[in-house]
Amino acid sequence: MLFYIDHETAAETVSRMKTMDESEISKLVKELRERFQLTQEQFAQKVGTTYSTVNHWENGKRMPQPFFIRRLLELKEELDKGDGGKRSSPHGGE
Numbered sequence: 001m002l003f004y005i006d007h008e009t010a011a012e013t014v015s016r017m018k019t020m021d022e023s024e025i026s027k028l029v030k031e032l033r034e035r036f037q038l039t040q041e042q043f044a045q046k047v048g049t050t051y052s053t054v055n056h057w058e059n060g061k062r063m064p065q066p067f068f069i070r071r072l073l074e075l076k077e078e079l080d081k082g083d084g085g086k087r088s089s090p091h092g093g094e
Contacts, residue, residue, distance in 0.1 A: 020069065022063055025057060026060040033054070035079050047068065
């Protein structure tokens with residue numbers, strides 16, 4: 001079985017991952033969860049982890065493994081493409 005890997009996207013993802021700190025990850029997790037309008041438990045199921053793990057990411061207690069950071073960035077890209085690149089904040093611009 002062959003897999004196609006978009007090397008440009010992978011390189012960009014690695015670059016973004018290296019520059020993200022815990023507070024940026026926390027903000028990203030919360031932003032994505034709210035944009036999908038999911039609870040932490042529902043978001044955990046979507047990402048493929050546990051409620052406790054998402055809670056720790058969102059509260060800055062733990063950093064996701066690189067695989068999950070990539071998944072989070074993919075979800076963000078998916079959402080940004082879906083709304084024309086506009087950020088839709090459920091808090092009215094916060």
